Amino acid sequence: MTNKKKILFVTHEMEPYAKITPYAKVARALPQKMQEDGMEVRVFMPKYGKINERRHRLHEVIRLSGINIPVGEADNPMIIKVASLPSAKMQVYFLDNEDYFHRKSFLGDDDQSFFEDNDERMIFFNKGVMEIMKKLGWSPDVIHCQGWMTALVPFYAKTHFKNEPVFKNAKFIFSVLDEGFNTKLGDGFAQKAGLNGEMKDFDVMLQNPECKDLYMAGIKSADAITTLAEKLDPEVEAYLNATDKPVLRSTDMESDELMDSYSKFYEELFDE
Numbered sequence: 001m002t003n004k005k006k007i008l009f010v011t012h013e014m015e016p017y018a019k020i021t022p023y024a025k026v027a028r029a030l031p032q033k034m035q036e037d038g039m040e041v042r043v044f045m046p047k048y049g050k051i052n053e054r055r056h057r058l059h060e061v062i063r064l065s066g067i068n069i070p071v072g073e074a075d076n077p078m079i080i081k082v083a084s085l086p087s088a089k090m091q092v093y094f095l096d097n098e099d100y101f102h103r104k105s106f107l108g109d110d111d112q113s114f115f116e117d118n119d120e121r122m123i124f125f126n127k128g129v130m131e132i133m134k135k136l137g138w139s140p141d142v143i144h145c146q147g148w149m150t151a152l153v154p155f156y157a158k159t160h161f162k163n164e165p166v167f168k169n170a171k172f173i174f175s176v177l178d179e180g181f182n183t184k185l186g187d188g189f190a191q192k193a194g195l196n197g198e199m200k201d202f203d204v205m206l207q208n209p210e211c212k213d214l215y216m217a218g219i220k221s222a223d224a225i226t227t228l229a230e231k232l233d234p235e236v237e238a239y240l241n242a243t244d245k246p247v248l249r250s251t252d253m254e255s256d257e258l259m260d261s262y263s264k265f266y267e268e269l270f271d272e
Contacts, residue, residue: 005270006040007031008140010129012149013106014043016086017051017094020106021179023228026253027146032088033259034266042138044129046121046149047081047094049102058083058094064135069097069127071120072192076100078128095128107181119185123193126152130161139166142266146175148211151218152193158221159198171269174222176236178229180211212236219243224269226262228253 013020014027035041051058058081068075079096095101100121108114115121130153145153154172161167187208195203199221205213212233219225219239224246232240240247248265250258 004038004040005142005266006138006140007034007042007266008133008138008143009041009043009146010143010150010153011043011045011146012125013147014045014092017045017056017083017092018048018106021177022253023147023177023179026228026258028085030259030262031090032085033263035088035090037263039266041090042140043085043090043092044132045092045094046125047079047096047101048106049104050106051094053081056083061093064093064132067128067131067135069124069131070194071123071127072188076124078124078131080132093132095125095132097124100124114181114183118181119189120192122149122185123152123189125149126156126193129153130156130164130167133166134161134164137166139168140170142173142269143167143170144173144175145218145222147177148180148214148218150174151214154218154221154223155195155199155202159196160194171224171272172222173224173226173265173269174218176215176219176225176227176229176232176240178231180215182211184208184210219245224248224265226250226265 009031011027013024015024031041031043061080061082064080067078069078076097081094081096083092085092107118154174157167189209190203190206197203205217212235215236216239226248228250230251
């Protein structure tokens with residue numbers, strides 16, 4: 001590879017900052033592997049209240065903070081913090097908002113009940129990713145969105161932000177993972193997210209979405225798909241089988257070949 005390629009990873013969990021499922025280990029190893037392969041890498045994730053800012057040496061990025069992110073009728077201030085991933089010299093950007101993320105747990109209460117505003121937290125995070133990218137002025141070749149909480153990023157890039165130069169040449173990968181939630185996000189999701197009928201069937205798909213609907217939405221709007229799950233929801237499996245987009249399927253996150261298969265997949269997208 002002659003030119004240094006750029007990859008942005010968007011995830012809602014990553015070791016050592018937030019471990020919600022076993023995938024947090026992959027989310028940590030994959031960016032480092034790509035950087036070691038000579039790529040320029042950055043990571044975006046939520047700044048959960050459980051993340052210890054002093055231990056992980058987070059500090060606010062003043063020039064990126066202060067943007068208001070609309071979710072439905074409300075504007076929500078976004079604070080951006082950054083840290084260097086230990087031993088990797090790689091920047092991780094944290095999207096913070098006092099109302100959405102200053103809590104003692106990640107996605108649910110101590111009894112594991114899903115937070116009622118996880119729909120708004122997701123929308124805030126996805127829109128926030130787009131706004132940071134605009135302010136950074138950093139144009140990735142690949143934006144890899146991992147898991148249900150990142151499913152709107154490719155959609156926003158191809159609708160609300162389609163005229164932004166920073167996204168013009170980016171390829172979007174969406175990862176369907178072996179994780180999720182067992183509830184609906186509410187009848188107001190499409191309105192809060194500002195879908196506005198800008199992509200065929202998207203509003204219908206996300207009127208009152210379950211996890212599987214978010215996965216299908218991510219598949220619909222991304223350029224390429226990866227899966228890391230032993231078994232997918234039957235509807236998601238059928239939707240994935242119907243696509244003509246490049247797909248990388250994996251089942252074992254402990255596999256020694258996993259990182260190499262992702263690396264090859266990125267290379268094929270770069271060459272398109």
